[in-house]
Amino acid sequence: MNQNGPFALIFHALFILFMIAPLAVVVWVSFTPLGYIDAPTTDWSLRWYREIWNSSGFIQSFWLSLGLAFAAATLSLVAAVPAALAIARYDFHGRGFLTAMFLSPLMIPSVVLGIAFLRFMTAISITGTFYGMVLCHAVFVMPFVLRLTLASVTGMDRQAENAAISLGASNMTTFRRVTFPMILPGMVGGWVLAFITSFDELTVSVFIASPSLTTLPVRLFNHITQTTTPIVASVSAVIIFLSLAVILILERLYGLDRLLVGTKR
Amino acid sequence: MGFLQLTSLSKRFGTFTAVEDFNLDIEKGEFVSLLGPSGCGKTTTLQMIAGFLEPTAGRITVEGEDLVAIPSAKRNIGIVFQSYALFPHLTVAQNIAFGLEMRGITAMERSQRIARAIDIVHLKGFEARFPKQLSGGQQQRVALARAIVIEPRILLLDEPMSNLDAKLREDMQLELRQIQQELGITTLLVTHDQHEAMALSDRIAVMQGGRIVQIGAPYEIYENPSSRFVSTFLGKSNLLPDPAQMARQISLRPEKTRLVPAGQGKLQGRVTACIFFGAHWLYQVDTDHGLLLAYEQNLGAARARNGETVGIDWDEAHLRHLEGQE
Helix, strand or coil: CCCCCHHHHHHHHHHHHHHHHHHHHHHHHHCCCCCCCCCCCCCCCCHHHHHHHHCHHHHHHHHHHHHHHHHHHHHHHHHHHHHHHHHHHCCCCCHHHHHHHHHHHHCCCHHHHHHHHHHHHHHCCCCCCHHHHHHHHHHHHHHHHHHHHHHHHHHCCCHHHHHHHHCCCCHHHHHHHHHHHHHHHHHHHHHHHHHHHHHHCCHHHHHHCECCECCHHHHHHHHHHHCCCCHHHHHHHHHHHHHHHHHHHHHHHCCHHHHHHCCCC | CCCEEEEEEEEEECCEEEEEEEEEEECCCCEEEEECCCCCCHHHHHHHHHCCCCCCEEEEEECCEECCCCCHHHCCEEEECCCCCCCCCCCHHHHHHHHHHHCCCCHHHHHHHHHHHHHHCCCCCCCCCCHHHCCHHHHHHHHHHHHHCCCCCEEEEECCCCCCCHHHHHHHHHHHHHHHHHHCCEEEEEECCHHHHHHHCCEEEEEECCEEEEEECHHHHHHCCCCHHHHHHCCCCEEEECCCCCCCEEEECHHHEEEEECCCCCEEEEEEEEEECCCEEEEEEEECCEEEEEEEECCCCCCCCCCCEEEEEECHHHCEECCCCC
């Protein structure tokens, strides 16, 4: 192992500080007893946390965003696995076009996508439905799922499948017992990235959200444009704590390196 | 009639012919190697027997039963792959159990057979490890155990030793040969390594351009190479012009030559290289017939130096007339 020199250590410390400082400030502000955004020094209060419970809108939006992210990431994964297998293994007509299309949401500005989704949803009259939103988000997060799944399909030793077949496994059994477990780390990593991206998504959601279906980022955004109460800080703080908890649990159960970098056991 | 028979087997990919009119009979319990350079069609042949590729023409039969009609999952053939192709998410024991589970063998019999297979490949104590936690040699043993535990009709080995270092390879070769003979399992090895083929096989089939160019026991082929290709691919060979027929050549193995003082022997030349290999010395001698190689058993210090003029001698009985130019 290389040892870090003093300059490298200072650089890393500053870098981490730069990443964490805004989060710390948000958490700090969330404990203010005052009615406007301010960093408390003497008086601390949980007033704005109680306020979250009192205004049902944020809770409702949180559950909506959670459900939406879950459904979108899952739907996206279900579509991405066969696509990744086909793209990685077969040389068919229109393969490049298909890959580019699946990855295109990354390259098209979110605003453009948002408008397009809205027009499309109106055209097939699914505007303002949960399933419509799931569909749009699934398309939006597809590049993340596909990239990671594709990487693990490409990286897997295909002889393992031949080995399974030679040992008497049917094609279905081979997929279930060999292929699937071998590409699982990439699939899980892609799903997690997709989940986070969907949960966090604002630009596209602003266009496709309706008053009854307002995701958490959209509600926060609307709130900020109208008023500036510290409730945005307390909601953000809750999300930060929840994310932290999820990360800790994942690290314990699975190892984050394995999940997001794809390092295998 | 052979146990495994390949009859006029051909495989074409578009306009490229990988295997052409391939004929081979293997007896029950025999160990046969397909030896050849990369692209000679040996792996394609193996994949057709395994069922991963369908022959363009020809027949593959085991005990008279047509194999091509049987899907690969039902052929009951054990395969050891070059990359080992172990299942990384399963332990050693689970890897070996896989084929038994597919055959619906009861848990009790399964554990007995796994224990026996692990015993055969000397992997006791490694049952609960994952492939990543094993060395290359150990992984190879797992791959072998997984292939033989199903008691296959045929064992196919696809360059199984090419990822091992030289010392380990020699040990594994001895061990593999022992296991194969103990189990009496009909085995076909695909390799480009002549030493491996010679150490393991009852018979070697030397392949070139999708065909077998010579087949026979290792000693037989080595001593009587039919063509220039065989004489240079299997061991080293000095090629001399045939005085009887101008277009033909004669093969003379380097170890069948003797260095003699200048002026004696059948050829004169100047030593251009002298290399020590431990068991023998290798001399490269520049003669009228080009550079010739001569091995001398290490019975003492080098007998000639660089630049020295020497004679080379041999017994006429060791000369082999090769057919054709190739």
